Amino acid sequence: MISIVSKKSFLSSLCVLALAACSGAQPIGGVGTALPPPSDTPDATPASAGANVSLELMKRMTERLSADDFEGRAPSTATEPKVLDYIVSQFKAAGLEPGANGEWLQPVPTVEITAQKPSALRVSGSGTPMSFSFGDQWVGTSYRVTPSTKLENSPLVFVGYGIVAPELGWDDYAGVDMKGKTAVILVNDPDYAMESEDGLFKGRRMTYYGRWTYKFEEAARQGAAGAIIVHDTFPAAYGWNVVNSSWTGPQYYVQTPNEAMDQTQVNGWVQKDVAEKILSAADQDLATLTKAAQAKGFKPIPLDLNASVSFENTIRKSNSHNVVGILPGKTRPNEYVLYSAHWDHLGRCTPDATGDDICNGAVDNATGVAALAALAKANADAGPTARSQVFLAVTLEESGLLGSEYYAQNPIYPLERTVGGVNMDALAPGGRTRDYAMVGGDKSELNDRFRTALRARGLVEAAEDSPEKGGYYRSDHFSLAKRGVPMFNFGRGIDLVEGGKAAGKAAEDDYTANRYHQPGDEYAQSWDWSGIMQDMELLYSLGRDLADSTAWPNWRPADEFRAIRDRSCAGEGGC
Incomplete structure (x- = not known):
């Protein structure tokens, strides 16, 4: 399904995304520097794996x-x-074998x-019927x-917030049969207004329960x-x-065998003042209900009103x-580490001042696909894992993570045997x-493990920019994460070795x-590749x-994806 912001905002260095178990290592050197070998503990100090990630291939x-x-x-x-x-030609040259069932x-x-x-959205059942126009008062599909x-x-x-979180003892649908009914739902999480991340739903940091999806x-x-979500x-x-x-044009979805007939008939949004009018007609107050919905034990409230669209x-x-390509494992070939990057971009788009209407997507995400091939070649050269x-x-990806979503719905390699991996999206x-x-x-x-790797390399951890925007849920790794595969993403920060934070922030801005999602995202011979090669x-x-x-x-015990991973691992042949 298409996202309201179908691509995450650029965080730190435009978000290099990764999921991996990592260990201590020697400080980062130039291309071809000896890199650490495998380790199962965060405190291990691995020896060289002999990697040579090709800068020329990346370029x-x-x-x-x-x-x-x-x-x-x-x-x-x-x-x-x-x-x-x-x-495909580059995957072959890198040493990969065909990975989609041959x-x-x-x-x-x-x-x-x-x-x-x-x-219009028509609401009736108490007093004068109300009508709200499509586009400026409500949208839906x-x-x-x-x-x-x-x-x-x-x-x-x-x-309330429309959340069912058994691990937190939270159920906004408790005691109500929703068959044939329409849910009126608040946006974000119950504790979104907190400055800290100490709340049940991680406070200021958005969890998946806060996402409209x-x-x-x-x-x-x-x-x-x-x-219907209240905006x-x-x-x-x-x-x-x-x-x-985002909701008044074409919407894109993965095809399903049942033509999505298990989904709601209508999903939509209303303006806040529209919700206030609807609730007032039901002798309810939005502010009062919002406060009540932020407490555990909230029960759904029938409004004695009917909606028609x-x-x-x-x-x-x-x-x-x-x-899809694969490097078969030498001792445990039925356990899988997944590397991913999206190859698509926007095609032709709004022309710039010169008349150029091609959104080339050099950073987003030609760099990520190049990284796939370069990592494949480096691993093939180092020998099988x-x-x-x-x-x-x-x-x-640009249409709402549909390629990764389809893979996650129809995995070539079982998700219960997928350990984790690395996802690259827009290497800056x-x-x-x-x-x-x-x-x-x-x-x-x-x-x-990641923090251990940073310390060993003399790097520091920076705070995530704008955690309330839910950037974690807006890139391809998420399609696997929500099905239980632990996915971890990180991005190069803005504290440049040469120029510091001011220069890094200026480059990001x-x-x-x-250039972001514009014709200006083009390749240039003058690019400085040192940061990308650090990544x-x-x-x-x-x-x-x-x-x-x-x-x-x-996942951590209270994480929203822990339960599904536990069930996956408990199944036959899992984990």
């Missing part, structure tokens, strides 16, 4: 993938086969649904692949016919303009592809830094303003360590 692939004749690498277009042929490509079937002629959507006289139920998923699990700019971290622009759906189905290493170039040109920031907070046992050396070490270890890292 060559980044330049080629962001060339104008690839037209911005838009999926499901006439250019896709040429892009895929090039990636093939290089995993088809990713998608569906595009565009709501046409949407009605359907996940269901059906030619028309009609929600008629669906009883409204206020369900979770709220719609949970409403469907509860059997609801509809789900509020501060807890949402974006204005209504973002909601409106309707619209037609224009449906277009298509296929894109993930590219104990576990198999899988290299996955996924599609449709620039100098080496003194710091790295972890995104998502202290979520898993991988954090301890310049990219965001002038690559660390990523190689972390990934190879995990591939040679016997560790099965888990």
Whole structure:
């Protein structure tokens, strides 16, 4: 499904993302510096693994993938086969074997649904019926692949934050049967307004329970016919303009065998003042209900009002592809470490002042795909690890993580046998830094190992920028994380060895303003690659360590993904 911000905000160095168990190491040197071997304990001091991550390969692939004749690498277009042929050729040259059941490509079937002629949101049942216009007062769509959507006289139920978190003893749907009903849901988590991260839901740091994607998923699990989130700019971290622009055009989803008929009929948003009017008609007050919903033990409140909406759906189905390669393990080939990066970008986009309308996506994410091939070659040259290493170039990240979502729904390698791995998304040109920031907070046992690796390299941990925005849940690693595979992401910080924090922040702001998702994201011969190669050396070490270890890292006991990993490991052949 498409995200309101389908790509995470650039955090630190535009977010190099990684998941890995890591160990102590020698200080980072130049390309080809001896790197640490496998270890299962955070305190070990490994010896050389003899890696040589190729800078020339990184440069060559980044330049080629962001060339104008690839037209911005838009999926499901006439250019896709040429892009895929090039990636496959580089995977072969790096020493990979076909990883999709003997093939290089995993088809990713998608569906595009565009709501046409949407009605007003009509609310009735108490006094004068109310009507709220589409676009400026409410927006909505359907996940269901059906030619028309009609929600008629669906009883409204206020369900607080719409969260069911057994590990926290929290259930906003307790005691209510939602069949045929529409949930009215608050955005974010119950303790979002805290300055610290000490709350039950990690306070200021957003958890997955605060994401709008979770709220719609949970409403469907509860059997609801509809789900409506109350927009509020501060807890949402974006204005209504973002909601409106994101939900009034085509929406993209992974195709499912049941055409998504297990989902709600309608998912949507209303402006805060609209919610206030609806609740007032039910003799309720939004501020009072919000405060009540922030306490454990809150019970859903039927509003004795009914909602009705309707619209037609224009449906277009298509296929894109993930590219999959593998380096088989030598002693435990049925255990897998996964490396991923998305190959797609925006294709042709809004022209700049020169008339250039190709969003080349050099940083985002030609660098990540180049990193996949470079890591594959370095690992192949170093010899097989104990576990198999899988290299996955996924599609449709920019449309809402759909390539990784399809892989996670239809894994070629069982998720219960997938230990973890490394995901690369937008490696930023620039100098080496003194710091790295972890995104998502202290979520898993991988954090301890990562911190040990930083200390051993003379690096420091920086604070994550804007943890309230939920950046952890906006890149491809998340498709696996929410299914229990511990995923850990980190980004190069802004404290540059040459220039310090002021220079690092200026470079980050310049990219965001002038190149991110714009035609200006182009390859340049003048790029400083030293920071990217610092990332690559660390990523190689972390990934190879995990591939040679016997560790099965888990989430922290109170994390929202711990329970599903525990169930996965308890199953036959798991972990």
